Amino acid sequence: MNSGKTLLITGGCGFIGSNLVRIALASGYSVINLDKLTYAGNPCSLADVENDPGYTFIHGDICDGELLDEIFREHQPDGILHLAAESHVDRSIDGPEAFIQTNIVGTFRLLEAAKKYWKSLPEEKKNSFRFLHVSTDEVYGSLGPEGFFTEETPYAPNSPYSASKASSDHLVRSYYHTYGLPTVTTNCSNNYGPCQFPEKLIPLVLNRALKGESLPVYGDGMNIRDWLYVEDHCRALLTVLEKGRPGETYNIGGNSERTNIHIVRTLCGLLDEFRPREDGRKYEEQITFVPDRPGHDRRYAIDASKIKSELGWQPRETFETGIRKTVRWYLENSRWTESILDGTYRCERLGLGEGAKS
Numbered sequence: 001m002n003s004g005k006t007l008l009i010t011g012g013c014g015f016i017g018s019n020l021v022r023i024a025l026a027s028g029y030s031v032i033n034l035d036k037l038t039y040a041g042n043p044c045s046l047a048d049v050e051n052d053p054g055y056t057f058i059h060g061d062i063c064d065g066e067l068l069d070e071i072f073r074e075h076q077p078d079g080i081l082h083l084a085a086e087s088h089v090d091r092s093i094d095g096p097e098a099f100i101q102t103n104i105v106g107t108f109r110l111l112e113a114a115k116k117y118w119k120s121l122p123e124e125k126k127n128s129f130r131f132l133h134v135s136t137d138e139v140y141g142s143l144g145p146e147g148f149f150t151e152e153t154p155y156a157p158n159s160p161y162s163a164s165k166a167s168s169d170h171l172v173r174s175y176y177h178t179y180g181l182p183t184v185t186t187n188c189s190n191n192y193g194p195c196q197f198p199e200k201l202i203p204l205v206l207n208r209a210l211k212g213e214s215l216p217v218y219g220d221g222m223n224i225r226d227w228l229y230v231e232d233h234c235r236a237l238l239t240v241l242e243k244g245r246p247g248e249t250y251n252i253g254g255n256s257e258r259t260n261i262h263i264v265r266t267l268c269g270l271l272d273e274f275r276p277r278e279d280g281r282k283y284e285e286q287i288t289f290v291p292d293r294p295g296h297d298r299r300y301a302i303d304a305s306k307i308k309s310e311l312g313w314q315p316r317e318t319f320e321t322g323i324r325k326t327v328r329w330y331l332e333n334s335r336w337t338e339s340i341l342d343g344t345y346r347c348e349r350l351g352l353g354e355g356a357k358s
């Protein structure tokens, strides 16, 4: 337990953030959640903890330097877990501007405010303070059939999203080397689990399957991602916060490389088991192949041996156990999905923007 320590979590109303806030509170931390509530931020994901005495929600933008100074002055956090971001690759193809603003400028403003605050701290608190920047394996580009991303893999981002995350990773690194701010960066693979906005593959497929709609699979469906159960990721983040060495980066993966078509077929099979179609047919019949995403990276795979050997973290879920839990969660919480599907998003195809290469 970590009672007494206060964490500032940015983007805590998003998918990973909401799971992290819950796990951090359960681990004894107090949590300040700063979130702008973009289309991806849903306070209803945290309805169960909103009255927890250790939880404070602040509605605001990480680009607002004055607000950040005020938060640091008032709440005196012992560490920051920075998750706020524009996170959807397809949206970055249609409109990169917001990605530059939040992911790069916002991270810069947070670093500036954190540096000012950190410098003012007494020695003991200064030494234990950490700025944990949450990033993605997409900064490393695309892999062929063999090999894994390690912490030494050169950066080669291919989408405006991954380029904006790569930029923020470099800024974070520079604040450690230039100013001594004790930063740590994590690069993780695709997360799945409860409370994911239904534009991402797994909730999108579940939602459309249950409505009897087509299940779009990009290209030939053979793109490979390494899937990580979101709660395993959150436990890894708290491990890095507590034990990670300043200036280091840690890759986090779930040891679960799967093709997109395998994911979709697995979801169809679990729906056949948990909620069979009324007409007796199989959900797989709803699968359709659609033109590929522009610049679609072929394969990502993470070598997570550093965090395992240095910090002793291990994922608790295999893909098979995690995906069963996930499907059950979406079936039992259909009101959560309905409550966030307002007039602005209807599970339509994004990411074919005019500027995109076809």
Ligand code: NAD
Residues within 6 Å of the ligand: 010, 011, 012, 013, 014, 015, 016, 017, 034, 035, 036, 037, 038, 039, 040, 041, 042, 060, 061, 062, 063, 082, 083, 084, 085, 086, 087, 088, 102, 106, 134, 135, 136, 137, 165, 188, 189, 190, 191, 192, 197
């Ligand atoms: P998400 O899109 O579900 O949530 C992002 C949250 O950030 C939302 O609550 C949103 O309201 C908030 N936000 C956006 N702009 C903001 C701003 N300017 N100020 C304050 N809050 C703002 O994202 P996620 O999937 O939970 O991802 C969280 C982090 O993890 C991101 O940094 C993302 O790049 C990284 N990541 C995600 C995955 C994944 O599979 N989901 C994989 C690797 C890395």
